[in-house]
Amino acid sequence: MKSWHEECGVFGIWNHPEASRITYLGLFALQHRGQESCGIVSLNNKLHIHHKALGLVADGFSESVLDRLKGPTSIGHVRYATTGDNLLTNAQPLTATLKEEPIAIAHNGNIVNTKSIRKNLQDRGAIFQGTTDTEVLLHLLARDSGSQFEDRLVNSLVQLQGAYSLVILNSEKLIAVRDPMGFRPLSLGQLQKEDGFSWVVASETCAFDLIGAKFVRDLEPGEIFIVSDGGTRQLWLPKSPKKAQCIFEHVYFSRPDSIVFGQGVYDSRKNLGRLLAQECPVKADLVVPVPDSGVAAALGYSEESGIPFDLGIIRNHYVGRTFIEPRSNIRSFGVKIKLNPMSSILKGKRIVVIDDSIVRGTTSKKIIGLVRGSGATEVHLRVAAPPTTGPCYYGVDTPSRSELIAANNTQEQIRQFVEADSIGYLSVEGLFKAVKATSQSYCAACFDGKYPTALET
Numbered sequence: 001m002k003s004w005h006e007e008c009g010v011f012g013i014w015n016h017p018e019a020s021r022i023t024y025l026g027l028f029a030l031q032h033r034g035q036e037s038c039g040i041v042s043l044n045n046k047l048h049i050h051h052k053a054l055g056l057v058a059d060g061f062s063e064s065v066l067d068r069l070k071g072p073t074s075i076g077h078v079r080y081a082t083t084g085d086n087l088l089t090n091a092q093p094l095t096a097t098l099k100e101e102p103i104a105i106a107h108n109g110n111i112v113n114t115k116s117i118r119k120n121l122q123d124r125g126a127i128f129q130g131t132t133d134t135e136v137l138l139h140l141l142a143r144d145s146g147s148q149f150e151d152r153l154v155n156s157l158v159q160l161q162g163a164y165s166l167v168i169l170n171s172e173k174l175i176a177v178r179d180p181m182g183f184r185p186l187s188l189g190q191l192q193k194e195d196g197f198s199w200v201v202a203s204e205t206c207a208f209d210l211i212g213a214k215f216v217r218d219l220e221p222g223e224i225f226i227v228s229d230g231g232t233r234q235l236w237l238p239k240s241p242k243k244a245q246c247i248f249e250h251v252y253f254s255r256p257d258s259i260v261f262g263q264g265v266y267d268s269r270k271n272l273g274r275l276l277a278q279e280c281p282v283k284a285d286l287v288v289p290v291p292d293s294g295v296a297a298a299l300g301y302s303e304e305s306g307i308p309f310d311l312g313i314i315r316n317h318y319v320g321r322t323f324i325e326p327r328s329n330i331r332s333f334g335v336k337i338k339l340n341p342m343s344s345i346l347k348g349k350r351i352v353v354i355d356d357s358i359v360r361g362t363t364s365k366k367i368i369g370l371v372r373g374s375g376a377t378e379v380h381l382r383v384a385a386p387p388t389t390g391p392c393y394y395g396v397d398t399p400s401r402s403e404l405i406a407a408n409n410t411q412e413q414i415r416q417f418v419e420a421d422s423i424g425y426l427s428v429e430g431l432f433k434a435v436k437a438t439s440q441s442y443c444a445a446c447f448d449g450k451y452p453t454a455l456e457t
Ligand code: AMP
Pocket: 252, 290, 293, 321, 323, 324, 355, 356, 357, 358, 359, 360, 361, 362, 363, 364, 396, 397, 398
């Protein structure tokens, strides 16, 4: 059985009169991190009230639902699940009652030793409701004999390997956790209110911008940040010698207006484009991004190369990401309805098309066909990331190695497949430089094959 969840966004707010509505807004800002289910849990007089729905945040919550989610503290989650796994039982926050106490967990990331923990628990009689890796944490918490919740949490978390940025709510505390390697982002903020401020926590700082909160700092890898009526407290998980912050957050996944791992994502993407122009120059008339994911990199490429930038391809925003469509016949349809090339801009010109990354190569092939069909005389593809050669096991949805075009083909074969006049990828060194990352602090396994943890088969 496939047992994972991926590509999620988490949010939490402590002690604010509009907690559920602010959580709704926070999730709305994090919608790009997951569109298949959403959920909010509120804490009201030591009890939890929850609502979970399939689909988008704006569709899943109504005024009356938000009114029902009473209480000064809320946490929320948006989730993208792989095909077949999109059940409401897997929607988060996961909720349960442990030793007469309500608990809710919102998780971003992927725990890589789920299989063995799950088997061990099942051998001892555990019954699982869904298929998400997060449920193992609930079971570990339920079985631990520690008298304090924090002790049980630490005892459980040290058994997990892999990626977890968590927002947890029990009957009296909001707890934010980042795994010791810090795979996924998690930031702390403060929202002003009449009598002081409320602590907020979110996967990305763009959620703070929307609700008008101040970004305070990132949670440190291995940090457990606890908010209760008594104030705040920190605990630490055993230190990991290596950090593994996900470089793909900067390449594609995070919103460009977020600050992730201490660096503005928009700046990173422009830098990726600048370095790409240095590493893979080409004689051309126009730099054209694949919207929206390639826009910032294309601006950087244009600035560095001196080749003018123009929006030669227009995107229809009302179509879901093509990547999410599960079947290949729907995917190819998706590209056509989503992107429209403008021949008035492209005709008779040598075009450099910039995208953030190539996964299967299907999208690039369609785009190059569209651009050529609009009268471009040459189409050069430049990719603002290295070839994607490995799947991610830590919370980004990449298909299996067999579907990754760069894992199975040379660059010349990829060029032929996408039918470009030339192709160029950024180097791994260029990627690290653009993001101002070191190999000791980032995971780039999807590009360099260096997986920072052991993996279960
Ligand atoms: P493909 O046709 O499979 O090569 O799709 C490549 C496109 O998918 C690129 O333009 C990326 O912007 C986008 N992409 C890359 N990784 C992901 C991901 N994990 N989730 C959604 N979209 C992605």
